[in-house]
Structure formats: structure tokens, C-alpha cells
Amino acid sequence: MENIRELFQVMTRRFGLLNKNCCSIDPIDISLAQSHILYEIDKHHSPSMQQIADILAMDITTFSRQIQNLVKMGLVKKEPSPEDRRVYTLSLTTQGKFIATTIDREINQYLAEVFSRMTEFEKETVIRSIKLLNECMAKSSVCCKPLF
Amino acid sequence: MENIRELFQVMTRRFGLLNKNCCSIDPIDISLAQSHILYEIDKHHSPSMQQIADILAMDITTFSRQIQNLVKMGLVKKEPSPEDRRVYTLSLTTQGKFIATTIDREINQYLAEVFSRMTEFEKETVIRSIKLLNECMAKSSVCCKPLF
């Protein structure tokens, strides 16, 4: 059996690189961290700051400042929550949504190209494998706070 | 078919977290970037600075300074190459090797624990899937300089 960590290392490095390279949309450049933030805000419905910071395992103070930047850039909207006045609710502006969508399209395009080199069966197998992996990782208790 | 990017995002985030959490060995704390550097130096035979910086897609000036730190910490040895006097050759000190090995053991331990939740057949399938994925990503030309 080959070195499993090495396989993961290569795979995640490549995917990380892909994410990074998809951070330039037209005249706008965002950082990898910002791209992840947009992605998660887009995915959730009116999440709070703490919620997204937790998901990204990001220090809340760093996150707070990144959100300030994204608001200044006009990509994120931050509104006080009506229910709990400690909480701020996040959402994407039209511009932010556009960026997030464009990045998403590019990444999925690349992935589609990669999968086009496989047979349909292989593709199904690989996808099922990643799902299984994610499920097993989620169950594991050995490591990796913050868990989510 | 579900969202493929999301599957990757979750998987790589988890693995990234694992890597990060395995950066503390006893009294020594290294950064994630430094952990990756140690890993790659360990993997190659007397690599040059440029070589490792390329593999990690790291700016060479940032890399140079990180190596300076690792040398100061006593984890990396940097020697002028006999063949080409522009080049410096990198290797791990005993201490550095120890750190790298310990990190490697911890990560593989976690992965083993994750795989222990699968049948032998599933495990084989997942590993073969990741390998296939890596091969197909390597072939792809659409995206992702720096390629390696």
C-alpha cells in the first residue's frame, strides 16, 4: 500500500491551487480566505458572523476584519439581527453574488474537465468515494477540532 | 448529481484542519506552511530552495525567509551545492526529521482511524479513486498553474 497521506497531500494541494487561481474575476481580486467566506455565506441563509467563522475554523477577530473589508468592497452586506441584537447577519450583495457564482462556475468547469477523462463508472465511483470519506471523517473523534 | 465542488471543499477543509492541528509537537509549534516545507524537504533528496518553493507554489522570497526561520529553529540545514554555487541544498536536521516523522505518524494515524470505518473493499476503492483523481488532475491543462 502506498503512502496515503501523500495522496491526500497532492490532491488537496491541487484543489487549493485551483481555488486560489479562481480568485481573480475580471478587475476584482480577492484572497483565498475571502473566496471561502463568500462561498459559505452564499451557501447558508443569513448566517451570523460566528457561524461562518466556526465553519471556516477562523479566528473571530480575523474574520471580523475580513468581513469589514468585504463590506467595504461592496461584496457583503452586514445587518443587525432583529432577534438578537448582539448578532450580525451576513449576505452577499448582487456584486458579491456575481463573484461567488463566477468562481463556482470556474471551479466546477475545471472539475468537469478533470472528470471528463474518466469513464462514467469511474466518475461515479470517485464521487461516491469522496462522499464516503467525508462521512467517515465526520464520524471520527480522534482528531480535528473544530469539528463540524 | 450533487454539488461536486462542495464535496471537495469539505474534504480538503477537513484535511487542512488535520494538517494544522498536527503542527504542535511537544514543546515545539510550527506553522502550517512550515509543516509543508518540512514534509517536502523530507520527501526529496537534497532539494534546492527553488525546487521546494515551486512544489509548494510559494513565492520564493517568502520561502527564503521561512527557511531562514527553520534554520534558526534548528530544524533545517542549508548547504551550498557543490555543483552550482548559486544553489543551496536543503535537508532536515535530526530534530527536523523527528518533527516531520512525528507529524507524519499522527496524520497517518488519523487517516487509518478514518479508514477503519470502511470495509477493506471500500478502503481500496477510495484509495484507488484518489489516485485516479490525482492522475486526471495532473493531465488537465485547463487550469492551475503552477502545474507539477
Place this chain on the structure above:
DNA sequence: ACAAATATTTGTATTTTGCAAATAAAATAA
């Protein structure tokens, strides 16, 4: 021998990071 290319370092300025502390609101306890 000379120009161009390669490997590495330093100057410098910007950005990111994260701990400690502050603020404000909500939840819980007395």
C-alpha cells in the same frame, strides 16, 4: 568575453493573524 538567464537574498510596504481587552446584549442564577 558579453548578454541573458537562474538562484537566492534583502528592502520595504502591505496584509494577515491572533491574543487580550472592551463593549453590548442576552441568558441564567440568586
Place this chain on the structure above:
DNA sequence: TTATTTTATTTGCAAAATACAAATATTTGT
């Protein structure tokens, strides 16, 4: 209900990471 504790977020601050431009040294190509 008032006091205390907890939770969400921001700011101060100092250290670390980042990257572009320029410098240095060496090698390669002509």
C-alpha cells in the same frame, strides 16, 4: 428583579506572513 455569567462582535496592538522591486552572485549561451 437584580446580579452574574455567557455569548457575539469589535478594537488595540504587536508579531508574522506576504510579495513586489531591486541587488548579488553565478552559470549558460553566443
